[in-house]
Amino acid sequence: MTFVDLHTHLPAQASPEWDRWRRPDVLAAMDRLGITRAAVMTLDGLGYDAVAGNDVIAQACAGSDGRLLPLGTVDPRRPDAADELHRCADRGFHALKLHPWMQGFSPLEAYMEPVAAAAIERGLPFVVHDGTPPYASPLQIARLAARFPELTVVLAHGGLFDLWEDAVAAALRYPNVHITMCGTAPRAIFREIVRRVPVAKLTLGTDSGFGDPDLSRHRLSVHRAILAELPDGDAAALAHRNAERLLGLT
């Protein structure tokens, strides 16, 4: 079974991991784990400067033969946020990552509207950190999806430990809400998400590049155990096909 990892990060430039980050090493590590392609998100762009973060992401993913898939971000409070989304789309980015608590905004605030409209226009999904209030509760993010039914919204962590029931509820209620199973929640919670949510709405992620260097190996071990319990078609959808569809690769 091969994977598309819908949730990885480029290390922050102030971290020791940044100095060690080499594209060939990242691709070799993906090979060892059976990951064909990985969505790459900024950390610095969430905390400092979205535009500069997007530029670094573009550089990091270039020359990977399409295996590292750039995701952009915008600071939704800025009046030119939609312009930056268009710039991401123009350069071939596959989705927009938003992180309400790192970026200091609520998904329900009015300045999200032009950003969501631009995302719909360009066909870019939102991948939104979720699971930690405020303002990253699944139901807050789902209301944004409800206001923009043409927008595709991915809950990037499936509600984590404490709000996974909310993430399930959001995915079941709103056709345009999806879930990436990625986070510290234990396998029993992920298994229950798979049992309740249509598999077409589910994808996998590791959060690699953020924190523990062993994270991708560990999380894929958990994911493999879940995939082993599914029919082949569902397992392939969860492991890579859904992500390929969400990211516009098919």
Next chain:
Amino acid sequence: MTTGVVDAHVAAGDLPSLPTLGVDDLLHRLDDGGVERAVVGPVGRWVAVDNEDGNRTLASWCDAHPDRLAHWATVSPWYGERAATELRRAFAAGARGLKLVPSVQGFGLLSPLLEPVLDVVEEHGRPVYVVTGVPVASEPLQLAELALRRPGLTFVMGRSGRTDFSLDLLPALTTGPNLVAETAYNGASLIAGLVAALGAGRVLFSSDVPFNDLALELERVDRAGLPEAGRAAVLGGTAAALLGVAR
């Protein structure tokens, strides 16, 4: 079986939609994972409302398998004097410490409500295991403040503030010597970091089975690259000292 591995927290009880294990299945799971002894903590209604039922049930498991199992007891501090009475009874019946789940039991860690219960724990010289990570009720720094208030008690940072309090974890745990870490849900590098910051005598191996994966959690400890003495402490020695679990 790896000699001497002690799992400082496995879960027992019913939670909606999540798996549960009876005592026999739990012992099989421990056998499969190579764990010699485990300390069972109640979850679900045993935490929320039926404290005595859970405490007695887990005590019966431990009585039947004294070489394999010990247990945490819980009481809701909202029961007032009844909580203190039940906790004294549970300790007399063999419970090794108090488990608290503030988000389920409906109190803040710094509420005066908790003090009479903690007095009982301190009288008995037992540790307190607190499930942390749920905002408002059980943040790591709230537990750290409680540890400053109650220097005569030892507190285990259950669930390590997951999630998203990972940035609070080390600042909280290094607040005082009476705070102890557990390994569950932490990566190998953080386990190594916890041992470096706190000493292996303040880090407990735990799996949170059956919600979580025992083998994968043990693998993370192995990958932490701890020196043998530290590894032995994390995998059993610390629990033996803190919880009185014979090895």
